[in-house]
Amino acid sequence: MPSKPQITMDAVYTAPGYLFRRMQQIAVSIFVEECRAHDLTPVQFAALVAIHTHPGIDATRLSAVIAFDRSTLGNVIERLETKGYIERKASREDKRIKLLYLTRAGAALLRDIMPAVDRAQARMLQPLKPADRKTLLALLTQLVDLNNEASRVPLRAEDALEHLGKSG
Numbered sequence: 001m002p003s004k005p006q007i008t009m010d011a012v013y014t015a016p017g018y019l020f021r022r023m024q025q026i027a028v029s030i031f032v033e034e035c036r037a038h039d040l041t042p043v044q045f046a047a048l049v050a051i052h053t054h055p056g057i058d059a060t061r062l063s064a065v066i067a068f069d070r071s072t073l074g075n076v077i078e079r080l081e082t083k084g085y086i087e088r089k090a091s092r093e094d095k096r097i098k099l100l101y102l103t104r105a106g107a108a109l110l111r112d113i114m115p116a117v118d119r120a121q122a123r124m125l126q127p128l129k130p131a132d133r134k135t136l137l138a139l140l141t142q143l144v145d146l147n148n149e150a151s152r153v154p155l156r157a158e159d160a161l162e163h164l165g166k167s168g
Contacts, residue, residue: 026124027042027120027124028041028042030120030123030124031045031117031120033120034116034117034119034120034123035113035116035117035120037116038109038112038113038116039083040109040113041076043066043068043076044076044079044080045113045117046066046068047062047066047068047073047076047077047080047086048080048085048086048102048106048109048110049110050062050065050066051086051100051101051102051106052102052106052107052110055100055101055102056099056100056101057099057100058091058097058098058099058100059073059074059077059098059100062077062100063153064155064156064157065155065156065157067151067153067154067155067156068153069152069153070153077100080106083105084103084105084106085102085103085105085106085109086100086101086102086103086106087100087101087103088100088101089101125137
């Protein structure tokens with residue numbers, strides 16, 4: 001007769017899903033701490049970078065480019081607009097579609113925040129040896145790529161940008 005699986009916290013603490021969730025908590029905490037002076041979340045930062053890189057992107061395509069839920073992204077866009085970092089302009093082809101652009105304040109924020117973002121990224125990996133950092137990033141990239149379709153919001157950057165007439 002097969003033995004019953006042991007239900008222990010050690011099994012939880014060593015599970016990949018638990019470890020990914022904990023590292024996400026740690027990564028967000030470090031990002032927020034390093035970027036505190038700029039009052040920006042990691043998702044807001046990603047949205048600003050995408051809008052900077054693809055001026056005139058709409059919210060649906062922005063969602064695909066940063067792999068973030070479209071309904072929640074509306075709140076992110078509202079916050080960035082309220083802070084004066086982006087502006088929405090009606091599309092010439094379809095007035096119902098709002099296109100997103102960085103303001104001067106948004107562009108200045110991106111320039112100013114980059115050292116803090118770089119510090120945050122370095123802190124996340126700092127405890128590892130340089131070779132282990134490289135290995136971890138390669139394995140995480142591979143896992144994310146191979147599991148993209150399992151996401152509630154798969155990354156669709158190429159498809160989204162194709163409609164913009166831009167590559168990136």
